[in-house]
Amino acid sequence: MRGEALYLPLSPYASLLTDANMPLITLSNVYKTYRHGSLEVTALTDFSLEIAEGEFIVLAGPSGSGKTTVLNLVGGLDRPSAGAVTVGALEIASASAAVLADYRLRRVGFIFQSYNLIPVLTAAENAEFTLMLQGVPRPERRRRVTELFIELGIEGLEERRPGDLSGGQQQRVAIARALAAAPGVVLADEPTANLDSHTAEELLDLMRDLNRRRGVTFLFSSHDDRVIGRARRVVRLEDGRMVGDSTTNR
Amino acid sequence: MNAFLYAWRSLWRNRRRTLITLTAIALSIMLVQAFHNLAVGAYARMIDDGVRAGSGHLAVYRHGYLESREENLGFSPANLAAQIRAIPGVTKVLPRVYLPALAQSSHDSRGILLIGVEPEAELTVNPFLKGLSADAMLRDIDGRDAVIGKRLLDDLKLAVGRKLVVTAQHRDGTLHSELLRVRGVVSTGMPDIDGSLLMVGRQRAALLTGMQDDIHELAIILNDSDEEAFVAAAITPLLHDRPELAAVSWEKAMPNLANAIKLDYASQKFIFVIILLIVTIGVVNTLLMSVMERLREFGVVLALGSSPGRLRRLVLIEALLLGMVAAVAGCVLGALATWYLVDIGIDLKRFIPETLEFGGVVFDPVLRAAWDLAWMAKIALYVVGLTLLAALYPAIKAGRITPVEAMRHH
Amino acid sequence: MLTALAFRNLWRNRRRTLLTLSAMVVSAALLILALGVFSGMIDDMLATTTRLYHGHLVLAAPGYHAHRDLHAHLPEVTAELPALAGIEGRLGSTPRLRAFGLFSVATSSQPVEILGVDPVREPAVTTLHRQLVAGRYLQPGEQGVVIIGSALAKKLGASVGSEVVVVTQAADGSIGNDLLTVRGIFTTGDSRHDGRLAVTSLPWLQHLLVLDGRIHEVTIAIAEPMTAFTVADRLNTVLPAGIAARDWGDILPEMRDAIASFDVSRMIVVGILYFATGLGILNTCFMSVLERTREFGLLLATGMRPWGIRRLVLLETLFLALLGSTAGLLGGFLLTWYMQAIGIDLSGAITPITYAGGTILPRLRAVFEPANFLVPAAMLVAVALFAGFLPANRAARLDPVAALREE
Structure with a gap:
């Protein structure tokens, strides 16, 4: 890590906050532009958002509205073109690649629309992947994953390859992978878009449940009204700008 | 995983x-x-x-002979041959005399290399003599028998049993001639060898130049070429009191090969x-x-x-x-x-x-x-x-x- | 349209x-270089024997060559025959008389081959006059002088100006005995010449051997050594009885066979190298076919015949091969050209090596030979098409419905 101070000297499940009154995630006046050859695409324009710890929040909007960009920025996969993205004490824009990799490894869990399980690994191995990267010994890895599989209702599928699992099962394995390292934040990009409505609802209930019991902050993107309807807080985006931020008592 | x-x-x-x-x-x-x-x-x-036809895996020469092929640079094998033969790994030790000479028949003459050998040992080792029956080989080290290359035989219009004259330079500078009789004929397949090979007993060759019992080369044949370094090391002490001699590996003695x-x-x-x-x-x-x-x-x-x-x-x-x-x-x-x-x-x-x-x-x-x-x-x-x-x-x-x-x- | 599609694909x-192209270019270019250098060695080997000594064609009495019989001589006027016979590409022809004897200087003596030559005509046939390291070549009319090989001079302890005693057998059975003065010393790299050959003037040797006005052979050099065989055949139909023409292949049969075997070794080397290259091409073609399964499904669904697909894939490999062999030829040409113009001198590392009666000189030098370029280029195209065949077949046999469903 070339001598850089670790940004967050915290234990798993502990708060990412250094000050209890500060929001966990802050995006302030963020701009993001991508270059596609000679074409410049603006993904986010003057976007500001604060998310507190333990929130279950959805980014809603049509495709291309900038939802994924927000997730990528919060997940440390990308840096803002202008403005600031802070998660806990970590300033994403100025962090080195190694710090960001470690941040993703220990603090963030990802869930993707197309599951993105590694096809050559079994379900359990996929779920263990981040723990392996962290250097957690194998028996401990197995123990945690077995617990998670029971909690997620996919026990008995540990040795299956992703190709032999249904979409819902694959996404549960992906959730197990995202949660295995006990991150403070789980980012899910259209997690239910590839699932039928029944499975999608089951999965949402599961995530809502995890959010309540574990206090893990969930940040979603979706254009699916069923998903949006289940969130306490909905942030609406259009053309890279925030057009609404509503909280309901649910 | x-x-x-x-x-x-x-x-x-x-x-x-x-x-x-x-x-x-x-x-x-x-x-x-x-x-x-x-x-x-x-x-x-x-x-x-x-190595069998040439200098052996290792060969003992007098200093300078290898470079100049100067006939005067001979040496007496004395008991060196027997001592080397006793080294484990050594199969055969072949004393040889080499003399540039002119071979003449009544018909023609050819420049040749006269090789003086120890017949028995040479016959078992030298691949040039493969196919030569035992009774076509030289009988002793000082007789007038000669084994001759097929092409040389034909060039000189000779046949087995016929005589030829060999002329070489004596140590005193004069030319000496000897009468030899063809006993065996060899064909190696190499035109250069077949056209110039003439083998006689080593003392007969030595007599021609007045070298008495001296030889030019002591070729050492080993069981296995891997033992070369070991045998070379064993020879070194034997040459202690003969500082004019040196053992040389085949790679140096036969750069062509x-x-x-x-x-x-x-x-x-x-x-x-x-x-x-x-x-x-x-x-x-x-x-x-x-x-x-x-x-x-x-x-x-x-x-x-x-x-x-x-x-x-x-x-x-x-x-x-x-x-x-x-x-x-x-x-x-x-x-x-x-x-x-x-x-x-x-x-x-x-x-x-x-x-x-x-x-x-x-x-x-x-x-x-x-x-x-x-x-x-x-x-x-x-x-x-x-x-x-x-x-x-x-x-x-x-x-x-x-x-x-x-x-x-x- | 198919052609443009294949090329763009x-x-x-x-x-x-x-990357695949680079493998093809590297193998073809280095192969061409290696073959050029091998040809260079063969060229050296042939030149050391022909251009330094034997010539490409020799006219002599029919029995002379088998045993170099002293008594199988011809009239000196035979030397005019080659000019009369009109040999295509003739560089020169020269009369020679040959004797074998012993040279002595002080206490040292060595067997020698003494060649009596015409100092004016000989340089058109052999290049010995350019190989002198000391003294000078024979002058016209000069008698009683000799040029000898460097190894022979060393063994005899002779230098330019030394007097040498010659002993040989004359044609009348008497012993020919005379003195010669060393005028020059040559070195060819071939131990057989350097250690044994002495060149003197023809009349002097004729006199020593009691063979005045007689010669043993007429040696001819031609521009294209490989045409010597047909020239010899033709000459033998027109030459008078008692004179036969022999080409260098007759004189050095092992060398002729060794050179002929080069064609076989070339094919072996090309085969081995292209085997590895071929597998690389096969891999590339397979990958490109597999990743376009959907596309082929679409083409099939829109009515393209399996043969069309097969042709498309084969056309792609053909383009790849043509590009590869063109670049390989160019690279090979440049490398060969460099090695022809500059070469590498190995004389510090190794001595000359005898091979099949000739000498491989201690240098790496390439020569241009069309087959060294044509064979690798043509084989590369053949190998590529062969390697493209399996993937092409696979693509052609796809079931369009299943292929379209594939991701």
């Missing part, structure tokens, strides 16, 4: 591609090993023939290098394709918090596994091929002349391999190293992947 | 195509 397992499974994700690449590497190892072993076998054969082998092997090595180069390019191609088609997967792995270094290592481990499997398969194939070539060999009679001379020896058109296990292991390790080298670019490429772009990729 | 995965 660990990185090796992940790498191993990834390797077999595209079974066909991995198999084709494996085949290419393994077959190249096999080819290189088999050809090397074949060459080693052929060289051993050439060296064996060469040694360099023929060197050149032949160098050209073979050039071909080996090209083969391995092509294989390496193939491995780069395979690994690069494998990285490029897993861009999305690598993007996910990065998103999950893997460092670029880990991805690079993953690609290198895949290459290592590929290289090791290929090396094992290649060695098995190489061993099978060598086994065949040791046992059966390759018959080139249809393609090369049967009496093809190379480096001063007749090249046997039936090639047989010899095992060189150390080299086989070495080349297998080289290939594993090359595979790793080939993985560097794909690994660097994998390390440069950015997760956001990679995951947008299909 | 090649560049869809630019990196892969370039």
Whole structure:
């Protein structure tokens, strides 16, 4: 890590906050532009958002509205073109690649629309992947994953390859992978878009449940009204700008 | 689950591609090993023939003789021959006299090299005398019998039992002639040898120049050429009180043969290098394709918090596994091929002349391999190293992947 | 349209195509270089024997060559025959008389082959006059002088100006005995010449051997050594009885066979190298076919015949092969050209090596021989098409419905 101070000297499940009154995630006046050859695409324009710890929040909007960009920025996969993205004490824009990799490894869990399980690994191995990267010994890895599989209702599928699992099962394995390292934040990009409505609802209930019991902050993107309807807080985006931020008592 | 397992499974994700690449590497190892072993076998054969006809694995000369071939630089073998013969590993010790001379019949004359030998020992060792029956050989070391090359015999219009005159320079500077009688005729297949070989007993040759019992060369034949260093070390103390003498290895005494082998092997090595180069390019191609088609997967792995270094290592481990499997398969194939070539060999009679001379020896058109296990292991390790080298670019490429772009990729 | 499609398809995965191309170019170019250097060795080997000594064609009495019989001589006027016979590409022809004897200087003596030559005509046939390391070549009309090989001079302890005693047998059975003065010393790299050959003037040797006005052979050099065989055949139909023409292949049968075997070794080397290259091409073609399964499904669904698909894939490999062999030829040409113009001197590392009666000189020097370019280029195209065949077949046999469903 070339001598850089670790940004967050915290234990798993502990708060990412250094000050209890500060929001966990802050995006302030963020701009993001991508270059596609000679074409410049603006993904986010003057976007500001604060998310507190333990929130279950959805980014809603049509495709291309900038939802994924927000997730990528919060997940440390990308840096803002202008403005600031802070998660806990970590300033994403100025962090080195190694710090960001470690941040993703220990603090963030990802869930993707197309599951993105590694096809050559079994379900359990996929779920263990981040723990392996962290250097957690194998028996401990197995123990945690077995617990998670029971909690997620996919026990008995540990040795299956992703190709032999249904979409819902694959996404549960992906959730197990995202949660295995006990991150403070789980980012899910259209997690239910590839699932039928029944499975999608089951999965949402599961995530809502995890959010309540574990206090893990969930940040979603979706254009699916069923998903949006289940969130306490909905942030609406259009053309890279925030057009609404509503909280309901649910 | 660990990185090796992940790498191993990834390797077999595209079974066909991995198999084709494996085949290419393994077959190249096999080819290189088999050809090397074949060459080693052929060289051993050439060296064996060469040393038996020529200076032996080791030869004792008086200082300066090898460079000048000056007849006056002889030495008395005294009991040196017996002492050397007693060294373990020494099969035969052959004292020889070499005299440039003129051979004349009533018909014609030829410049020749008169070789004075110890008949019994020479007959069992010298491949030039292969096919010569025992009663056609010289009978003693000082008789007037001569064994003559077939072409020289014909050039001089001689026949077995006929006489010829040999003229050489005496130590005192005058020319001396001796009458010899043809007893045996040899045909080696090398026109130069067949046209100039004339062998007599070593004392008869020595008498011609007034050398008495002196010889020019003490050729030492070993059981096994690998024992050369050991025997050379054992000879050194024997020469302590004979500072005018030195033992010389065949490579120095017969540069023609040694360099023929060197050149032949160098050209073979050039071909080996090209083969391995092509294989390496193939491995780069395979690994690069494998990285490029897993861009999305690598993007996910990065998103999950893997460092670029880990991805690079993953690609290198895949290459290592590929290289090791290929090396094992290649060695098995190489061993099978060598086994065949040791046992059966390759018959080139249809393609090369049967009496093809190379480096001063007749090249046997039936090639047989010899095992060189150390080299086989070495080349297998080289290939594993090359595979790793080939993985560097794909690994660097994998390390440069950015997760956001990679995951947008299909 | 198919042609344009095939060509563009090649560049869809630019990196892969370039890597495969580079393997083809490297193998073809280095192969051409290696073959050029081998040809250079053979060329040296042939030149050391023909241009330094034997010539390419020799006219002599029919029995002379088998045993170099002193008594099988011809009238000196035979030397005019080659000019009359009109040999194509003739560089020169020269009369020679040959004797074998012993040279002595002080207490040292050595067997020698003494060649009596015409100092004016000989340089058009052999290049010995350019190999002198000391003294000078024979002058017209000069008698009683000799040029000898460097190894022979060393063994005899002779230098330019030394007097040498010659002993040989004359044609009348008497012992020919005379003195010669060393005028020059040559070195050829061939131990057989350097250690044994002495060249003197023809009339002097005729006199020593009691063979005035007689010669043993007429040696002819031609521009194209490989045409010597047909020239000899033709000459033998027109030459008067008692004179036969022999080409260098008759004189050095092992060398002729060794050179002929080069064609076989060339094919072996090309075969081995292209085997590895072929597998690389096969791999590339397979990959490019497999990753376009959907596309082929679409083409089939829109009514393209399986043969069309097969042709498309084969056309792609053909383009790849043509590009590869063109670049390989160019690379091979440049490398060969460099090795022809500059070469590598190995004389510090190794001594000259005798091979098949000739001498391989200690240098790496390439020569241009069309077959060294044509064979690798043509074989590369053949190998590529062969390697493209399996993937082409696979693509043609796809079931369009299943292919379209594939991701």
